[in-house]
Amino acid sequence: MEAILRVTDTLKSFRETRLSALRPPTEFFDVQRISRPADLNTATSRISYNTRYFSGNYLLIIIMLAVYAVISSPLLLIALLFLVGGFSAINRFAPDPVQFGDTTITQKHLYTALFVIGLPLLWLASPVMTFFWLVGASGVLILGHASLIEPGVESEYATVEGQV
Structure with a gap:
């Protein structure tokens, strides 16, 4: 819940600071003001x-x-979703070590597996x-x-x- 509040606050501050500087489309696409610059200094x-x-x-x-x-x-989208989804799933569902028979799986093991699979996938996505x-x-x-x-x-x- 805290993360959602942080994201909401970040989006609000982004909207207030950056998006408040948006100029209307009529001004941005004003064809009457288009002209070739005379020289490099003008440009x-x-x-x-x-x-x-x-x-x-x-x-x-x-x-x-x-x-x-x-x-x-699509491959880049899949790789990013895999890494971000895996990271959030590990944080949310596996904060404590899990015991499977004689093997204990910790968050460190899960992150290692995520990056061993995710980083080559991301590299292939260029x-x-x-x-x-x-x-x-x-x-x-x-x-x-x-x-x-x-x-x-x-x-x-x-x-x-x-x-x-």
Whole structure:
């Protein structure tokens, strides 16, 4: 019960901090503000401003890409479910040693068996490739969007406020 409360509190704080920065879709997909940057300095300043301004939207894109990557790779999904489910099942149902005849099975034995089976299964699912795909896909999407969208008028006032 305590773990459920911790997860709920974590989700609430995540929603309050990160998802409160979400910009509306009409602003995020505003085609009137799309233009090619004149030079590298312009692109860099746009990326710097837009990554802060649209940080909630970009985080949502990364989360959606991660969910897609896990769902579209069945072996990775099975390996993650096996490891997470096994870990929680051991913690919940086997906190004390169990006696089978002359053999005593402890949590340490169960964790060892879980990792001996689960880690090779996870290795076969190629999580490293999935991670690098996630980094590449989100990087291209985020940097492309951030460099093509012109900052709004409020970006000019943000620099003035910083100088006062």
